[in-house]
Amino acid sequence: MEDCIFCKIIKGEIPSTKVYEDDEILAFNDVNPAAPIHILVIPKRHISSLADMKPEDEKLVGKIYGVINKIAEEKGFKDEGFRVIVNCGKNGGQEVMHLHFHILAGKQLGEKIV
Ligand code: AMP
Ligand code: ZN
Numbered sequence: 001m002e003d004c005i006f007c008k009i010i011k012g013e014i015p016s017t018k019v020y021e022d023d024e025i026l027a028f029n030d031v032n033p034a035a036p037i038h039i040l041v042i043p044k045r046h047i048s049s050l051a052d053m054k055p056e057d058e059k060l061v062g063k064i065y066g067v068i069n070k071i072a073e074e075k076g077f078k079d080e081g082f083r084v085i086v087n088c089g090k091n092g093g094q095e096v097m098h099l100h101f102h103i104l105a106g107k108q109l110g111e112k113i114v
Helices: 005-011 055-075
Strands: 018-021 025-029 037-043 082-085 101-105
Touching: 005 025, 005 037, 018 055, 025 055, 037 055, 055 082, 055 101
Parallel strands: none
Antiparallel strands: 018 025, 025 037, 037 101, 082 101
């Protein structure tokens, strides 16, 4: 996707602080962190949002959760806990239209909505 900032990060056209990378998935620090640890995990394949997921993307999304656990283990916040958020569409507050999983960690997170 030409104008997608996360696709540009994947291509290296926009710099990022990489946390994890394999052939299908990239994780990098959020530029505007909402917690001491704020990492975004994205598929390298452009999927606009959770609502645009196709059945063939399900395996990849499952793998993303595995990567999230791996990052939690490697960064040392697996035991103390963390939160994973996916904002979807207008009412979900999604600003970047490339599917991404926020990992928030490093402090007691406030304001539980659910
Ligand atoms: P969302 O509101 O769920 O779409 O989240 C988009 C997230 O992308 C926000 O937390 C932004 O801070 C983050 N973000 C936007 N541009 C960049 C960038 N160039 N590098 C890292 N994170 C970014
Ligand atoms: Zn994209």
